Amino acid sequence: MVGVGPWEGPWPRDDRYDPDLLRDGDRRNVADRYRYWSLEAIVADLDRTRHPFHVAIENWQHDLNIGTVVRTANAFNAAGVHIIGRRRWNRRGAMVTDRYLHVRHHEAVEDFTAWAAEAGLPVLGVDLFPESVPVETFAFPRACVLVFGQEGPGLSEEVRAASQAVLSIAQYGSTRSINAGVAAGIAMHAWVRQHAAQTGH
Structure with a gap:
């Protein structure tokens, strides 16, 4: 029990x-x-x-990874979680942790980027693009919003264009990409290593 x-x-x-x-x-x-x-x-x-970083996830195809991203955002005590696209998302992987977070929905990318601009938060995409910079060496702003695309398609072109920077995660095997939920955890932890007091349990 x-x-x-x-x-x-x-x-x-x-x-x-x-x-x-x-x-x-x-x-x-x-x-x-x-x-x-x-x-x-x-x-x-x-x-x-709460830490001053937010997490946003694109949800155009009802991505099953969103619950994992939300649970990780709770573990790192993110300021908020933003769902872009479909309002409904699979909460099973969140294990009820969304109740302890501030979750906000944005119908379209334009709504999300307008919110980020009003909040004064730089948008940082996480995906593999030619212009992506390594998350391992990137100097994160203390206040920012990390955006993750859905499994498969990755970040939309609209989010890519709106991002102040796009970050990539180093890979050494044969797969082209890392699972979206795993990538989100790595990126959040990279922020934590730079800005959070190392006293969590």
Whole structure:
């Protein structure tokens, strides 16, 4: 059984704790420091320390990798996740982590780029193009939005044109490309290595 059982001993006098979880146990996929906390309390606490990078995913063909990208964005405490294209996406891979993130939908690339411009965030695409620069040596802006194309087609030409830079991930085998969910994790971690305090657990 995953998680912890009902709270043992006197209940804590703290509004962050959820009475139902204290009574019944907490089986959620959350870090130990958030055991028995209400969803709202966890989101509020995460909001205090969110990293200033956002993640965007193009979703024109109902990409099954989006759930994985969302789960990874939660793990790295991204400021937000943006779905470009289809509103519906496969949440199974997210394992409910989208509840702890700020997820926003954009109907078209133009809507997304307008939002990024208004927010003052440079758009950084991640894909293999002739002009791509290595993610391993790229100096990430502290505040930015990383954009990932869907599995197969990759980044759309519209996002490619709107990107301040396009980043590539070094590969050494025979495959042409890395799985979109894996590529997103690598790129987010590259940002984390440059800008985040190395104290996460």
